[in-house]
Amino acid sequence: MQEDLEKVEEARDVMISAIAQTMVIYGVTPSVGRIYGVLYFAEEPMSLDDIKDQVAMSKASVSNSMRELLETEMVIKVWKKGDRKDHYIAEKDFLKNFINFFVKKLRQERSLIMKANEQAKPVLEDISTNSTDESARIAAKQDLENLNNSISYFDWTMRLANDLENGEIFKYYPKQKKEK
Amino acid sequence: MQEDLEKVEEARDVMISAIAQTMVIYGVTPSVGRIYGVLYFAEEPMSLDDIKDQVAMSKASVSNSMRELLETEMVIKVWKKGDRKDHYIAEKDFLKNFINFFVKKLRQERSLIMKANEQAKPVLEDISTNSTDESARIAAKQDLENLNNSISYFDWTMRLANDLENGEIFKYYPKQKKEK
């Protein structure tokens, strides 16, 4: 059957679209998602030009997208002997991708808020104990409490992030569903 | 001290900016983040107009932002007796917000991919067993394997999402850091 290969291609396109849309949910551009999808189904490493042809984008765009995918480690670069071009393959382990992506966000979040907290905390502590303005004292105390709550939130997310990263989480949530 | 209140205001602004930036990481617009930040530090429920004045945006914009914040349950609507306007307060529990947001994304992701899988699976199964075209059979088999891997990925994320939602996760990752 000549058309069977085409049918497989069609099925792949459906799945590639779904993968791209999924990635859009998490904030990447549709093009980046599409490229990852194409690489996901590629039977062998693809060069920039291979990808460019398949997704019909400019080389510059593909190059930028690849940088993003490499940064998040959803794609890795490989060398093909005898070929000067860079080649790329998709990291197919969704769980690994998910964890990479997610841990990065959690750390970024913590870093942002903690930086602000460190700036605000001494000011608020000073005012909450020393100010002669009662309303300022009250406001400062309230804010300090919120601030401390946020710290314990990060304590929690960091425990989660660490266990996601080092695999401890799989003690509680094993990868393999029990067969029956 | 007259200026102490101003210092508290400044400290709040720093933290509001950090909160907004954090939310941007997770894909919301800076304006939405800013509004949440303002509500986070509000001492009482605020009306649309209150918010509009404080963030210097159009009423339409604030209204749209509120819809988004209500959908993700980061903000809730409350009624103030004797006032016709709607009033809003921020859900301050970061952990709750995080879980809400996150579980939603995981479910959305699963739904998208599963829909594509359901479309592709029967086609691929047919080809992989019945096709007379060997290369099509091989490709289809390969794709089916990937597809099954993705299903077990979702099995995992759904176990996690459910436990996040129903609080079981706190058995393994308790909220309170042990005091010492």
Added chain:
DNA sequence: TAATTTGTACAATAAAAATTAAACGTTTTG
């Protein structure tokens, strides 16, 4: 019931982001 107030919908505008074409610096090849 007419006049106000409130929140939202909608079309138009403004702002931001992604995409491209062209130029550039490196590296490789002949």
Added chain:
DNA sequence: CAAAACGTTTAATTTTTATTGTACAAATTA
């Protein structure tokens, strides 16, 4: 060493997204 091949950078363009002003419907008030 000159020419060609790669991949990236840059500035300009296109596309997308967010924001606004205006108009509207529903509810309230006088």
